[in-house]
Amino acid sequence: MTLRIVHLYPRELGMFGDVGNVIALQMRARWSGIVASVESVGVSDAVPENADVYMIGSGSTAGLRAVAEAMPTLARSLTRAHSAGATVVAIGAGLHLLGSRVDIADGESVDGAGLIDATSTLRAERLVGPLSGSIGKQGVTGYVNSGHQLIGTFNPLVERIEGLSIESDGVSADGILGTHLHGPFLPMNPKFADDIIEKHTGVAVDQDDPRVSRATGAASHSRVALRRELGL
Amino acid sequence: MLVALAVLLGRFVRVVTRMRGGGSALPGWVVLKLVPDFVARVMTRIQSDHAVPVAVVTGSNGKSTTTSMAVAILEAHGKRVFSNPSGGNLPQGIASAMLTDVTLGGTLSVDAVVLELDEAYGVQLADAVRPSHALLLNIQVDQLNRFFEPERVVEMVRRIAEPAHTVIVNDSDANTRSLGNQFAPTHDVVGFDVVDRVAPDGVYGANAGNDAAKDARTPLVSVTAVDGVNTTLAYAGEPLAVRLPSPGVHYAVDAAGALALGARLLGDEFDSSVAASAISDMKPVYGRGETVEAFGSPLTIVMMKNHPSLQANLDALSETPESLYLAVDDGTPDPSWIYDIDLSRLDHVDVVSGSKAWQWETRLAYAEIPTGVVEQDARTAFEAFGTNTSPKRQKHRTAIVNYEQMMDLRRELGYMEIEGE
Numbered sequence: 001m002t003l004r005i006v007h008l009y010p011r012e013l014g015m016f017g018d019v020g021n022v023i024a025l026q027m028r029a030r031w032s033g034i035v036a037s038v039e040s041v042g043v044s045d046a047v048p049e050n051a052d053v054y055m056i057g058s059g060s061t062a063g064l065r066a067v068a069e070a071m072p073t074l075a076r077s078l079t080r081a082h083s084a085g086a087t088v089v090a091i092g093a094g095l096h097l098l099g100s101r102v103d104i105a106d107g108e109s110v111d112g113a114g115l116i117d118a119t120s121t122l123r124a125e126r127l128v129g130p131l132s133g134s135i136g137k138q139g140v141t142g143y144v145n146s147g148h149q150l151i152g153t154f155n156p157l158v159e160r161i162e163g164l165s166i167e168s169d170g171v172s173a174d175g176i177l178g179t180h181l182h183g184p185f186l187p188m189n190p191k192f193a194d195d196i197i198e199k200h201t202g203v204a205v206d207q208d209d210p211r212v213s214r215a216t217g218a219a220s221h222s223r224v225a226l227r228r229e230l231g232l
Numbered sequence: 233m234l235v236a237l238a239v240l241l242g243r244f245v246r247v248v249t250r251m252r253g254g255g256s257a258l259p260g261w262v263v264l265k266l267v268p269d270f271v272a273r274v275m276t277r278i279q280s281d282h283a284v285p286v287a288v289v290t291g292s293n294g295k296s297t298t299t300s301m302a303v304a305i306l307e308a309h310g311k312r313v314f315s316n317p318s319g320g321n322l323p324q325g326i327a328s329a330m331l332t333d334v335t336l337g338g339t340l341s342v343d344a345v346v347l348e349l350d351e352a353y354g355v356q357l358a359d360a361v362r363p364s365h366a367l368l369l370n371i372q373v374d375q376l377n378r379f380f381e382p383e384r385v386v387e388m389v390r391r392i393a394e395p396a397h398t399v400i401v402n403d404s405d406a407n408t409r410s411l412g413n414q415f416a417p418t419h420d421v422v423g424f425d426v427v428d429r430v431a432p433d434g435v436y437g438a439n440a441g442n443d444a445a446k447d448a449r450t451p452l453v454s455v456t457a458v459d460g461v462n463t464t465l466a467y468a469g470e471p472l473a474v475r476l477p478s479p480g481v482h483y484a485v486d487a488a489g490a491l492a493l494g495a496r497l498l499g500d501e502f503d504s505s506v507a508a509s510a511i512s513d514m515k516p517v518y519g520r521g522e523t524v525e526a527f528g529s530p531l532t533i534v535m536m537k538n539h540p541s542l543q544a545n546l547d548a549l550s551e552t553p554e555s556l557y558l559a560v561d562d563g564t565p566d567p568s569w570i571y572d573i574d575l576s577r578l579d580h581v582d583v584v585s586g587s588k589a590w591q592w593e594t595r596l597a598y599a600e601i602p603t604g605v606v607e608q609d610a611r612t613a614f615e616a617f618g619t620n621t622s623p624k625r626q627k628h629r630t631a632i633v634n635y636e637q638m639m640d641l642r643r644e645l646g647y648m649e650i651e652g653e
Contacts (some may be wrong), residue, residue: 015373015382017539020571023598060381130566143566147381183568187594215597218606221590225608229562229587 001201003029003036006048008056008074008094010040012066016145017183018057018091024186024193025053028215032206034197043070047077051086052200054078058092058146058182061104068110071097075113082115087196088176091185095171095178096120096148103148116171116178118152127180132227133161133169140189141226142181144169163230188219188226235273236336238266243331257320260328270327272360274338278314278345279362285497286345286361290354290392291369291408292385293541294486295321297477297517298369299348301490301510302497308510309498311343317518321350323357344497351385354392366393367400367493369486371407372540373569386411398422400492402485403451404431412449422496424488426455431481452495453488455481460550467491467504475512478521480548482541487511521545523628526645527618530628535638536560539569542632546577553578553630555621559610561586563636570595580604582621585613586637610640 007022022038029036041047043066059067074097082088088098096102099118103109112120126147133140135158144164150171157170157179170179177192179185186193194205206212246259263270278284289299303315316329326347334340349357351371371385386407393399393415401412403425412421457464461476463484472491476483490511495502516522523530534549536542558581560567567588575596582604584592593606604620607613623629633641 014572015569016566017568017571020568020595020598023571027598027600061383062381143568145566183566183571184591184594187571187598188591211597211600215594218590218594218597221606222594225587225590 001034001203003034003053003197003201004048004051005036005038005053005055006051007038007040008047008054009043009059009063009067009070010057012043012063013059013094014057015060015063016058016092016143018055018094020184021057021089021091021186021193022055024190024215025055025196028190028193028205028212029197029201031209031211032197032203034201034203043067047074047081049077049081049084051081053087053089053196054081055089056091056094056097058094058180060093064093064097064102064104064110067097071111071113075115078113079115082175086175087199088115088178089186089196090171090176090178091182092146092180093148095180096150098171098176098178099150099152116152116154116173116176118150118154118171120148120150123147123149127164127166129164130226130230131158131161131163131166131169131181132223132230132232133158135159135172135189135192138189138191139223140181141223142179142185142188143183144180145182146180162232184222187215188222190216190219234267235270235338238263238270239331239334239336239338241266242328246328246331257322257324257328259331260320260324260326263327263331264324269360270338271323271330271357274330274334274340275345275361277338278340278342284342284344285364286347287365287367287493287497288347288349288354288358288361288363288392288396289367289369289489289493290349290351290389291402291405292351292372292538293544294369294482294489295348297483297520298367298486298490299346300514300517301487302346302367302493304510304514305490305494305507306344306346306497308506309494309501309503311498312341313344313346314340314342315346316348321348322353326357346493349392351388351392355388358392358395363392363396365398365400365493365496366396367489368393368402368408368411369489370402370405370540372405373538382407390414393419398496400424400489400496402489403449404485416449421449422492423449423451424453424485424492425451426481426485426488430455430458430484453492455484455488458484463487465491465508467495470504472504472508474508477511477514477516478548479550480521480544482544482548483521524642524645524647526629529623531645532628532630533638533641534630534632536564536632536634539572543573545632546573546575549577549630551626554626555617555623555629556581557583557585557614557617557629557631557633558592559585559613559631559633559637559641560588560592561610561634561636562588564588564634567591575599575601583607583613583617585610586634589613610637611644614641614644
């Protein structure tokens with residue numbers, strides 16, 4: 001069994017440790033006997049259309065500008081892959097680039113890939129800090145550092161948020177997991193990595209494997225520690 | 233009168249905080265409460281009485297080390313220098329440092345001033361300090377919970393350097409090189425760098441999103457070879473052997489920057505061999521690759537400040553640490569960047585501690601690096617580290633800690649002196 005992961009623009013988008021999401025998928029799949037491959041795609045590269053999971057991470061204003069030229073290619077290939085059943089994990093700026101347009105500064109904007117019905121505008125005040133919330137019935141924690149907000153028609157991913165001034169975060173759609181929880185989103189909330197792996201391989205992640213249970217246990221302690229830090 | 237009162241009160245507070253092993257900022261904070269423009273007053277007096285050069289050192293990584301090197305170079309040339317001790321780069325830290333030597337009238341008798349400035353506070357301090365020289369080290373992905381984006385830091389650093397007439401830039405860092413290019417038409421711009429074969433992927437692996445083209449500047453100082461603590465620099469084309477206070481290419485680049493600054497500040501008086509000896513005689517700067525005594529054996533402290541600096545420090549380790557303690561607390565509010573770190577230098581961690589211990593344990597689990605003990609309480613954890621490890625092959629233990637844990641650890645081990653004194 002194989003799991004093919006594509007990491008989009010790691011050089012330009014990924015300054016918050018978002019590669020952690022790729023690592024979590026890859027390692028948990030491997031620990032369950034699945035052959036997991038990771039392909040990094042650069043700004044001038046073609047985007048493979050037959051992968052199982054696409055991860056696009058967060059970045060700064062310079063990062064957004066740097067990937068702008070790749071957006072037409074991404075729109076075409078990612079739309080095809082997504083319609084064929086691929087999962088897209090999109091963090092921060094990467095999520096905003098799935099919409100139709102991202103505003104950067106006075107009048108300047110970058111066209112997005114158009115997978116979700118949303119545009120991204122600058123927030124009046126930047127959103128920074130840890131949060132605790134839930135996705136469905138599962139509690140999640142993570143870190144946010146964002147100067148943008150998404151405006152459009154979509155269902156949020158993370159709800160019942162405590163610790164930050166927002167009530168919900170991100171985008172949940174068929175085959176799309178979008179959030180501002182950067183870096184260790186999947187490492188710290190591994191249930192969602194396991195769901196993705198099982199969906200694409202039919203193999204349930206082996207929770208009894210000592211490597212899996214070590215990571216799952218540490219992630220659970222991390223969430224408790226972060227909730228304590230938030231006074232929850 | 234008010235200045236005299238503030239100086240006396242500040243000195244009193246310092247005696248008390250020293251007795252308690254406290255930090256170095258409180259005395260300065262008290263002074264600034266009484267005389268908010270204390271730093272500006274002292275600096276104005278220095279500059280009006282004599283033409284004393286004032287250099288500021290700023291950037292993401294290497295400020296403390298480079299400032300210490302520049303001070304050592306100047307002192308080796310017989311100059312009296314005022315500087316702020318490592319880490320004291322906020323307004324209250326600088327005011328604290330002034331308390332030692334300032335007269336009750338607010339006068340400092342010195343030949344030169346070299347200050348390390350925090351990037352954000354530096355913008356307001358630059359007005360008070362009025363630098364004649366600015367040394368720009370690098371601008372990396374750092375403290376994003378505070379700075380948000382590297383681009384904002386580039387602008388802060390530009391504003392710090394703007395009032396100076398001479399700007400010394402690291403040409404091997406894309407962001408400071410770009411600033412050098414911007415300043416070239418209006419300022420005396422001096423470059424230093426590291427040759428490509430020494431650092432083929434750059435000194436700090438992280439990309440801050442700027443790929444400014446190389447300028448035509450010929451660097452005044454280049455790092456041409458690094459082997460552990462031994463480095464060869466080229467100064468004005470001549471090779472210069474220097475022993476670094478701690479191993480690593482990043483420290484060699486700091487030395488190149490300090491030499492370039494020293495050369496500009498001293499002019500005709502600058503003697504490169506005197507400068508090289510001054511750096512070679514230095515001890516590691518407080519907490520940065522420093523070795524202290526713990527459990528009857530040496531303990532080497534590696535500081536974990538941000539992704540680029542931790543990566544540079546790990547890359548500089550000559551071998552895999554045999555006995556390793558890792559402690560991070562809320563002083564690193566968002567440690568997400570630990571997923572960007574290449575941990576291949578580590579084969580195990582004996583004890584993981586601090587309030588962020590489980591964040592690190594999660595990272596180590598995904599890297600398949602075994603851990604002995606995870607204990608959030610640092611005191612209990614450090615005791616376990618002493619009990620569970622006994623240096624054999626390496627003769628010393630290693631601790632990777634963030635700034636706050638480094639301070640706690642030193643205090644716990646009885647190193648009572650305030651940072652930098």
